[in-house]
Amino acid sequence: MSTDDSGTPRIIQGGMGVAISSWPLARAVSRTGQLGVVSGTALEIVCARRLQQGDPGGHVRRALERFPLPGAAERILRTFYVPAGKAPAAGYRPVPRFTLNPANALRELTVAANFVEVFLAKENHDGLIGINYLRKIELPIPFACYGAMLxxxxxxxxxxxxxxxxxxxxxxxxxxxxxxxxVRVQGATSADGDFAVHFDPRDLAIEDRPELRRPRFDAIVASVDLATGLAGDPATRPDGFVVEGYTAGGHNAPPRGPRRLDELGQPRYDDRDVVEPREMAGIGLPFWMAGSYGTPAGLARAVAGGAAGVQVGTAFALCRESGMDDDYKYRLLEQAARGQVDVRTDGRDSPTGFPFKVAQLAGTLSDEQVYADRQRVCDLGVLRSAYRKPDGTIGYRCPSEPTAVYERHGGRLANTVGRRCLCNALLATAGFAQQRPGGYREPAIVTTGVDYTAVRDLLARVPAGERTYTAQDVVTYLLGD
Known part of the structure; x- marks a missing residue:
């Protein structure tokens, strides 16, 4: 049951975090015959930091050699590559932040970084590779998609x-x-007109512009209503859907009912937030179920309801090939083996306003003291939002930036309470923590789903002396091979 009758993969590996679903993981999954997915979030920063770490293995440089824009590789390497790797106490060189009109160097880096990640994931095999983006992080999307398509x-x-x-x-x-x-601009009115980020690929002086194959587009949804609306218009109709339930890791859709909190301050979800596979089957497009479907029984239930298969995140996030820093990975695995993992849904952590799943790990931003001790800074700006200034120009702000700065940008102080800097924290989770003056190191934040059934089952099969399992092990387990 590795694919359905049309050759569609049964398993999509989730495109998780910042560089958790990195190219080695996606490549490993793809080579099993399933859909390996790289995370497209902040790849311009990930690529730049890999180069500043010395590009171990030479993988980024090898991919850049194949990037079809003349001179781009040389410019990127000249700016970011540190042959011996930066000193441990040294900070990473900054990457320019996106605006509605990003600098040419940032456009070029973003196209190249997305090319690099997909190139490496697809290198030397014929399996399928996908890339996962967040609509909320909108300013890089056209450039990122083009690089991945190249x-x-x-x-x-x-x-x-x-x-x-x-x-x-x-x-x-x-x-x-x-x-x-x-692009949504907060505070703008119809009198201000429409706002958008524009990209003309012909502005890149690519010689012998290759003919590109349009990738399949899979919309990630949390409701039948959204899926039906997208499918009903030829202009918005995707090629398939991933249906993410609220138990999945990362960002979740807000509850559909009234805003209610449980005793831990978590948003309360109910039956209105549950999508059954049979509800999706009538739309007539392939779909994969996600969120507590990552077991053989979950896969069987999804397929029985008409799904093409399932998307699985947590089990892959903790496998050997994932990009999660080993310290956090092994600590979570040890907790899972004892049945003591604590994952909470926080409605305030993310600057986006979406609820966000956070694993409770000492020394990370899940710890209120670690959060309180961190000096607020917004130097990456991946989750900034555009807003209209009183003079009609466009500015950018984030509820996780310093409170005085946010208020100066027209934001309400109440919006800053509890907000974590996910940009810096998620990079730290993948081993790219920024080093600050005085020896301070940006703390991580770890997000996973709440269902660890597959992780516990897989750990029970790990040979003595091994601390985790492989991506192939996950696929074999799910397919019952």
Missing amino acids: AGVDHVLMGAGNPADLPLILSRLARHEPVSLP
Whole structure:
């Protein structure tokens, strides 16, 4: 049961975090015949930091040699590559932050970074590779998609918002045509007109522009209503859906009912937030179920309800090939083996306003003291939002930035309470923690789903002396092989 009758993969490996679903994990999954997915979040920063770590194995440089924009590899290496790796106490060189009109160097780096990740994931095999983006992180999307397509990405997946614009954008990018992605500007009115980020691939002086294959587009949704609306319009109709339940890791859709909290301060979900596979089957497009479906029984239940298969995150996030820093990975695995993992849904942690799953680990931002001790700084800006200034120009702000700065940017102080800097923290989780003056190191934040059944089952099969399992082990377990 590795694929359905059309050859569609039964298993999609989740596109998790920042560099947790990195190219080695996606490549390992793809080589099993399933859909390996790289995370497309903040790849421009990930690529730059890998180069500043000395590019162990030479993988980034090898991929950049194949990037079809003349001179780009040299410019990127000249800016970021540190042959012996930066000193442990030294900070990473900053990457420019996105705006509605990003600098040419940032556009080029973003296209190249997404090319690199997909190229490495697809290198020397014929399996399928996808890339996962968040609609909420909108400013890099056109450039990121184009870079992934230059490397031959097979699927693009997108959640954390309404991805209605993506089918047309992917079709136009495949023809190297100009695209525009609408951007929400807080405080803007109809009198201000529409705002968008624009990208014309022809502005990149690529010689012998290759013919691109349009990737399949899979919309990540949490409700039948959104899926039905997207499928009902040819302009927004995706090629498939991933249906993410609220037990999945990372960002979750808010509850559909009234805002209620449990005794731990977590948003309360109920039956209105549960999508059964049979409800999706009538739409007529392939779909995969996610969120507590990552077991053989979950896969069987999804397929019996009409699904093509399942998307699995947590089990892959803790496997050997994932990009999670070993310290956090092994601590979570040890907790899982004892049945003591504590994962909470916090409605305040993420600057996006979406509920966010956080594993409770000492020394990370799940610890209130670690959060309190951190000096607020916004130097990456991946989750910034555009807003209209009183003079009509556009500014950018984030509820996790210093409170005085946020208020100066027109934000309400109440919006800053409890907000974590996910940009810095998620990079730290993948081993790219920024080093600050005075020896301070940015703390991590670890997100996983709440269901550890598969992790415990897989750990029970690990040979003596091994601390974790492989991506192949996850696939074998799920398929019952």
